[in-house]
Amino acid sequence: MGEMIKTEQLCYEYRGPNESKVTALSNINLSIQDGEFVAIIGTNGSGKSTLAKHFNALLLPSGGNCYINGLNTRDEKYLWNIRQNVGMVFQNPDNQIVATIVEEDVAFGPENLGIAPAEIAQRVAEALNIVGMTDYRQHAPHLLSGGQKQRVAIAGALAMRSRCLVFDEPTAMLDPRGRKEVLQTVKKINEKEKITIVYITHDMEEALHADKVIVMDQGAIVLDGPPEVVFSQVSLLKSLGLDVPLAADIAQELRNRNMLIPRKIISDEELVVALCP
Amino acid sequence: MSIKLENVVYTYMQGTPYERVALQNINLEIHPGEFIGIIGHTGSGKSTLIQHFNGLLKPTSGCVRIDDIDLHQNKKLAKQAKRKVGMVFQYPEHQLFEETVFADIAFGPRNLGLSEEEVDFRVRKAMQFVGLNYDTVADRSPFQLSGGQMRRIAIAGVIATEPEYLILDEPSAGLDPRGRREIFSQIKNLHAAAGNAVVLVTHNMEDVLQVATRLIVMSEGRILLDDKPETLFWNYHEQLVSVGVDVPHIISLLKKLRAAGLAVGECQLTVEAAATAICEALGGQSRAE
Numbered sequence: 001m002g003e004m005i006k007t008e009q010l011c012y013e014y015r016g017p018n019e020s021k022v023t024a025l026s027n028i029n030l031s032i033q034d035g036e037f038v039a040i041i042g043t044n045g046s047g048k049s050t051l052a053k054h055f056n057a058l059l060l061p062s063g064g065n066c067y068i069n070g071l072n073t074r075d076e077k078y079l080w081n082i083r084q085n086v087g088m089v090f091q092n093p094d095n096q097i098v099a100t101i102v103e104e105d106v107a108f109g110p111e112n113l114g115i116a117p118a119e120i121a122q123r124v125a126e127a128l129n130i131v132g133m134t135d136y137r138q139h140a141p142h143l144l145s146g147g148q149k150q151r152v153a154i155a156g157a158l159a160m161r162s163r164c165l166v167f168d169e170p171t172a173m174l175d176p177r178g179r180k181e182v183l184q185t186v187k188k189i190n191e192k193e194k195i196t197i198v199y200i201t202h203d204m205e206e207a208l209h210a211d212k213v214i215v216m217d218q219g220a221i222v223l224d225g226p227p228e229v230v231f232s233q234v235s236l237l238k239s240l241g242l243d244v245p246l247a248a249d250i251a252q253e254l255r256n257r258n259m260l261i262p263r264k265i266i267s268d269e270e271l272v273v274a275l276c277p
Numbered sequence: 278m279s280i281k282l283e284n285v286v287y288t289y290m291q292g293t294p295y296e297r298v299a300l301q302n303i304n305l306e307i308h309p310g311e312f313i314g315i316i317g318h319t320g321s322g323k324s325t326l327i328q329h330f331n332g333l334l335k336p337t338s339g340c341v342r343i344d345d346i347d348l349h350q351n352k353k354l355a356k357q358a359k360r361k362v363g364m365v366f367q368y369p370e371h372q373l374f375e376e377t378v379f380a381d382i383a384f385g386p387r388n389l390g391l392s393e394e395e396v397d398f399r400v401r402k403a404m405q406f407v408g409l410n411y412d413t414v415a416d417r418s419p420f421q422l423s424g425g426q427m428r429r430i431a432i433a434g435v436i437a438t439e440p441e442y443l444i445l446d447e448p449s450a451g452l453d454p455r456g457r458r459e460i461f462s463q464i465k466n467l468h469a470a471a472g473n474a475v476v477l478v479t480h481n482m483e484d485v486l487q488v489a490t491r492l493i494v495m496s497e498g499r500i501l502l503d504d505k506p507e508t509l510f511w512n513y514h515e516q517l518v519s520v521g522v523d524v525p526h527i528i529s530l531l532k533k534l535r536a537a538g539l540a541v542g543e544c545q546l547t548v549e550a551a552a553t554a555i556c557e558a559l560g561g562q563s564r565a566e
C-alpha cells in the first residue's frame with residue numbers, strides 16, 4: 001500500500017487586511033495510506049477546510065510540504081495530475097451542480113479532460129451505477145434531494161477516476177435520510193472501489209466508521225488514531241467543544257460512578273456486550 | 278392568549294397539474310410559555326405549517342387566530358397580531374441584506390416604529406444574547422462573517438423585535454456541536470427569562486430532548502403525534518421510525534440494552550439519567566471485568 005497523502009510541517013497563513021496574517025495551520029504532519037478512510041473532526045475555525053484544500057492544491061503551503069501520491073503540490077507541473085486524482089465534495093450540494101441534467105453534470109469533468117465520448121458515456125454510466133443514481137440519469141439535478149445531489153457530486157469524481165475523495169462536511173445540510181445515503185455511498189466506494197476517503201464531519205457517529213480519526217484544534221492536530229483510541233478520550237474531546245459517541249459518553253459516566261467498564265467502548269454494540277454479557 | 282389553527286388545509290398551486298396538498302386538517306393550539314418541537318421527515322409539511330403561524334401563508338380552508346384575531350379577516354387587526362410572532366427561517370443567513378450587522382438587526386425593531394435610542398438598546402441586547410460582540414462586529418458587513426455568525430445575526434434580528442411567539446425553522450442545520458449548544462442554551466435562557474412561546478422545527482433529536490416540553494410529529498401533512506418528548510420516544514418508537522423520523526440515539530441504545538436482557542427502566546433521555554437507570558438495572562454492580 002502506498003501513501004496517498006503526506007504532509008511535513010505544513011503551515012498555512014491567510015492574509016488579512018493591512019498586511020495582517022491569520023495562522024490557520026501550524027506544523028501539520030500526517031500520513032494517509034492508499035485506500036484508507038480518514039475522518040477529520042474539530043470545531044469551526046480549527047483549520048479542517050484549510051487543510052482539505054491543500055489535498056488538491058487549491059491552497060499551497062506557506063511553510064512545509066504536502067505530497068499527493070508522492071508528488072509535491074508546490075510543483076506546478078503536477079497540478080492537473082493532482083486535481084484529477086483528488087476530488088472534492090463540499091457542504092452545499094447546490095453550489096456544485098454545473099449542468100441541467102444529471103448525466104451531463106457527471107460528464108462535465110471527463111469532458112474537460114478531452115476524453116473520447118464513448119469512454120465518457122461508459123464512465124458516467126458506471127459512476128451513476130456505483131452511487132445508485134442510474135434511474136435519475138435524465139433528471140434535473142436541482143430537483144433532487146440533498147442526499148441525491150451529493151451522490152451525483154460523488155459520481156462526478158468517480159467519472160474523473162479520482163483515487164481519493166475529500167469530503168468537507170458533506171452531510172451538514174442534509175436531513176437524516178440524506179445523511180445515511182451519503183455515508184453509505186462513501187463507505188461503499190471506499191470498500192468496493194478502494195478509494196481513499198478524507199471525511200470532515202461534526203457527526204461523531206459518522207466518524208466511527210473511519211479507519212482513523214484526526215482531531216484538530218486551533219490549526220494543529222491534537223489526536224490522530226483509530227476511532228476506539230480517539231473516542232475513549234471523552235473528557236479531552238469535550239474540553240475541545242466536541243461531541244463524543246453516545247456509547248463512549250455513557251461508558252464514561254458509568255466509570256465516574258465507580259463501575260468497571262472496559263476502556264475502548266465507542267459503539268452501541270460494544271456497550272451492550274459489556275453490560276449484558 | 279394563543280396561536281390557534283382550526284381545520285387548516287393548505288394546497289400548493291391549487292388548480293394546476295402541480296397541485297399538492299401539504300397540510301390536511303390541522304388543529305393545533307400554542308400557548309405562551311410552551312417550548313414545542315416539530316419533527317417529521319423532509320416534505321412532511323413542517324415549514325408549510327409554521328408559515329401559517331404569522332399569516333405568511335393563507336390556509337386554503339380553515340382559520341388561524343393569534344390571541345383570538347383571525348389573521349385573514351380584518352387586515353389592520355391582523356397586522357398588529359402578526360407582530361407578536363417572530364420567525365427565523367431555514368438558512369436565515371440567506372436573508373441578510375443590509376450593509377452592516379447593526380442595520381440588519383435593527384431592521385425589525387425599526388419597523389415596529391421604535392425610537393432610535395430604543396432600537397440601539399435592543400440591537401445591543403440581542404447581540405449580547407446571541408454572543409456577538411457589539412464593538413467589534415456591529416459595523417462590519419454581515420457577508421464578511423462566518424456561516425455560524427451570520428446565523429446568529431439573523432436570529433438576533435428576530436429576537437430584537439421581542440416576539441411573544443418565537444418560531445425557528447431548523448436553526449442549527451449546518452452548525453458545529455459547540456455552535457449548536459451555544460445557540461440552544463441562548464434560546465433556552467430567553468424562553469426562561471421572557472416566558473414567550475418557542476416553536477422549534479428540527480431534525481436534530483438531541484436539540485429536541487434538550488429543550489422541548491411538547492413534541493409534534495408531522496407525517497404526510499398531518500399531525501401524527503402530539504405529546505411529551507419522553508412519552509413519545511418510549512412508547513411510539515417503532516411508529517416514529519416507520520414514518521422516517523430519526524429517534525434520539527439514546528432511546529435506541531437503551532432499547533438495545535433492554536432487548537439484550539438488561540431491564541432498564543423508563544428514564545429521562547439524558548446521559549446522566551441513562552447511567553442511573555443502567556446502574557439500577559445492574560443492581561449497582563458492574564458485570565464487566
Ligand SMILES: Nc1ncnc2c1ncn2[C@@H]1O[C@H](COP(=O)(O)OP(=O)(O)O)[C@@H](O)[C@H]1O
Pocket residue numbers: 014015016022023024042043044045046047048049050051
Ligand atoms: N479566506 C479566509 N481569509 C482569512 N481567514 C480565513 C479564511 N478562511 C478561513 N480563515 C480562518 O482560518 C482559520 C481556519 O478556518 P477553516 O479552515 O475554515 O476552519 P474549519 O473548516 O475547521 O471551520 C479560521 O480562523 C478562519 O477564520
Ligand SMILES: Nc1ncnc2c1ncn2[C@@H]1O[C@H](COP(=O)(O)OP(=O)(O)O)[C@@H](O)[C@H]1O
Pocket residue numbers: 289290297298299317318319320321322323324325326
Ligand atoms: N412552494 C412550493 N410549491 C409547491 N409545493 C411545495 C412548495 N413548498 C413545499 N411544497 C411541498 O409541500 C410539501 C410540504 O413541504 P414543506 O412544508 O417544505 O415540508 P418540510 O418543511 O417538512 O420539509 C412537500 O411535498 C413539498 O414538496
Ligand SMILES: [Mg+2]
Pocket residue numbers: 048049050168
Ligand atoms: Mg470548514
Ligand SMILES: [Mg+2]
Pocket residue numbers: 323324325367446
Ligand atoms: Mg422545511
